[in-house]
Amino acid sequence: MAEGCMRGLRYGMVFFNLLFWLGGCGILGVGVWLSVTQGNFATLSSSLPSLSAANLLIAVGTIIMVIGCLGCVGAVKESRPLLLGFFILLLLIFFLEILSITLFFVYQDQIDHYAQRDLKRGLQLFGTEGNVGLTNAWMIVQTDFRCCGVTNHTDWFEVYNASRVPDSCCLEYSDNCGLENPGTWWTAPCYERVKDWLQENLVALWLFALCTALTQILGLVFSMTMFCQAV
Numbered sequence: 373m374a375e376g377c378m379r380g381l382r383y384g385m386v387f388f389n390l391l392f393w394l395g396g397c398g399i400l401g402v403g404v405w406l407s408v409t410q411g412n413f414a415t416l417s418s419s420l421p422s423l424s425a426a427n428l429l430i431a432v433g434t435i436i437m438v439i440g441c442l443g444c445v446g447a448v449k450e451s452r453p454l455l456l457g458f459f460i461l462l463l464l465i466f467f468l469e470i471l472s473i474t475l476f477f478v479y480q481d482q483i484d485h486y487a488q489r490d491l492k493r494g495l496q497l498f499g500t501e502g503n504v505g506l507t508n509a510w511m512i513v514q515t516d517f518r519c520c521g522v523t524n525h526t527d528w529f530e531v532y533n534a535s536r537v538p539d540s541c542c543l544e545y546s547d548n549c550g551l552e553n554p555g556t557w558w559t560a561p562c563y564e565r566v567k568d569w570l571q572e573n574l575v576a577l578w579l580f581a582l583c584t585a586l587t588q589i590l591g592l593v594f595s596m597t598m599f600c601q602a603v
Contacts, residue, residue, distance in 0.1 A: 381601065385447035385594045389458075392591065393440030400433025439465075443595060455599040459592060466588050473581075488563055491522045495531050498538065511540040517569070519562035525554070 406426035439461050446454030476483065497503040498510055514520055520541035521527035528537040528550075541557045542549035549556060570577070 381594065381598045382447050382450065385598055386444055388591060388594055389440045389444035389447060392587075393437055393444060396433045396436030396438075396440055398433070399429050400437060403427070403429030403431075403433055435465075443591065446595070447598060450598070452599055455595050459595040459599065462588055462591050462595070466585070466592070469585075488522055491563065492527060495522065495527055498531060511538065513562055513566070514538065514540040514558065515545070517560075517562055517565040518558050519560040519565040520558040521561060522563050523561045525557055525559055 403426050406429065439458060442454055442461070443458035445451070446458055494506055495510070498507050500507075520537055525537055525541060528541070529535055535554070537550040537557055539545060539547065539550045542552075543556055543558060
């Protein structure tokens with residue numbers, strides 16, 4: 373019976389980590405695709421220029437693939453060191469996620485203040501040489517969310533040293549429409565529009581977080597149970 377239980381644990385662990393690894397492959401693939409096809413779409417942040425969607429997906433996908441491979445090999449070989457390594461890495465990631473969520477809610481006001489200040493600094497790089505990615509990112513955000521500036525359309529006045537905004541702020545896009553009457557511009561702040569969008573999709577975000585947490589807990593239970601029973 374013990375041997376059958378061990379075999380069932382091994383199969384379950386292999387299946388779980390295979391799904392884990394395939395998920396990492398998928399995330400990595402999307403990141404590479406974004407990097408190749410949307411290479412000029414970068415971050416809005418001026419202080420963290422490498423924090424783009426493509427780079428984040430590539431990093432997350434690679435980490436998941438490595439952890440999944442480690443757990444899969446450990447389950448097949450019934451290797452206690454590999455199973456323990458898998459357990460420690462997964463537990464560390466789980467605690468880091470909990471810590472990040474906790475810090476986010478505790479310091480939400482400070483994070484809002486820092487994010488808005490950093491985004492406003494990024495506006496100064498709009499349209500400058502070597503910042504095509506940041507420029508395109510702002511154009512896409514303002515067009516898709518129908519907003520203008522970080523906290524107000526007047527944020528752009530400091531960039532241009534004049535009462536004008538980028539053409540992506542216009543209700544109806546046309547060349548040099550940002551020089552026209554302010555009544556033809558979006559006035560909603562982009563920072564609040566993005567926050568509202570996140571609030572509207574909060575249920576989906578929490579469901580995703582819950583599914584991720586349950587998957588990690590299952591991985592921890594499988595690996596530790598198998599570690600304790602492996603010879």
